Amino acid sequence: MRPIIGITMGDAAGIGPEIIVKSLQQQDVYKRAKPLVIGDVKILKREAAHIGSLVQFNVIEKPSQGLYESGTVDCIDIDLLPQDLAYGKVSAESGHSAFCFIVKAVQLALEKEIDAICTAPLNKEALHKGGHLYPGHTEILADLTNTEDFSMMLSTPKLKVIHLTTHVGLLEAIDKINPERTYKVIKLAYDTFARAGNPEVKIAVCGINPHAGENGLFGNREEEIKLQPGIDQARAEGIDVTGPYPADTLFYRAGRGDFDIVVACYHDQGHAPIKVMGVEDGVNITVGLRNGVIRTSVDHGTAFDIAGKNIADERSLLEALKAAVDLAPVKK
Incomplete structure (x- = not known):
C-alpha cells in the first residue's frame, strides 16, 4: 500500500x-x-x-x-x-x-x-x-x-499552516479576505486531510487584527465580517474548525498539538512561525x-x-x- x-x-x-x-x-x-x-x-x-x-x-x-x-x-x-x-x-x-x-x-x-x-x-x-x-x-x-481555487500550505513536523492570501501586499491581502475565501480555504484543508484518512482534523483560524480584534477594540470588525461567516459555514457542514484566535498565541497552541492546522490570513502571519521552526524541515504544499x-x-x-x-x-x-x-x- x-x-x-x-x-x-x-x-x-x-x-x-x-x-x-x-x-x-x-x-x-x-x-x-x-x-x-x-x-x-x-x-x-x-x-x-x-x-x-x-x-x-x-x-x-x-x-x-x-x-x-x-x-x-x-x-x-x-x-x-x-x-x-x-x-x-x-x-x-x-x-x-x-x-x-x-x-x-x-x-x-x-x-x-x-x-x-x-x-x-x-x-x-x-x-x-x-x-x-x-x-x-x-x-x-x-x-x-x-x-482556480487552490492554496499554499506550509508544513513542519510540529506545525502546518494554510493561507487565505500569499504574495500580495498587506492592505491588498486584507481587502481580498472575505467569508467565501475563508470557507473555501477551510474546506481545502479539511478535504486534503480527509482524503489522506484524517477526517477528524482540527482546524484553527487566525485573527486579522491584534488579539483577533478583541471584540472590536482593534480594527474595523474584520474578524466578524470577513472570517466568522466562513467559519460558521464550515462548522455547519460538520468541519471541526474554531476561531478566529489571536495569532500571537495560536501558533504556540498548534505547535504543542492542540490543532492539526492553522489558517493564516496573510503571507508573513503564516510564514514567520514556520521559518522559526526550521528551514531545513520546511515543506511547501499546494492543495486544492x-x-x-x-x-x-x-x-x-x-x-x-x-x-x-x-x-x-x-x-x-x-x-x-x-x-x-x-x-x-x-x-x-
Missing part, C-alpha cells in the same frame, strides 16, 4: 539532482513510499558518480514497471539535456526541461498512476528563458490541472488542485552557488517526501 510519489528533478543546473540521489540512497524512504523520479537519467547518473553514490537506475516508461526497492532509483527518462550541462548556470535548456518534468508528473497524477507529486526546485529565470512564463511551480500546476492532486516541495531554491559541490542538504526533500506520503489519498 506504499503510495507512488512522483519526484520531479527540477532545474538540472541546481541542487535538485544531488538532493534526489542523496535522499533515495536512504533505505527508510522505501519503507513508506515508492519514489519515482521524473527527470533526465543521464544527469542523475552523473550526479550519483559525482557524489560517490552506489545506487543503480531503472529506466521505465510507466509507474507500474517500477521496482521500488532500496538501492535502485526508478526513473521515467525525459531526455532533453546535454551530458555536460554546466552547474549553477541559468539556461533555456534546463528551464524547459524542468517544465517538461512537471507536465509529465501532472499527467501521471491526473491519470491516477502516481499518488502525489514532490518537486525539486526550479529557477524562474531559466523557466522564462525556456519559454514558460509562469511565476513558479504553483501557477504551473494550477494551469495544467485547470484549477483538480482531482485531488497533491504536490509537496522543498522549501528552498535551486542554490546555484553550491550546485556541484556535494554539500547540499537533502533534509527538506526528505520532509517533502514524508509530507507527500502523509497527504496522498488513502488507497482502498
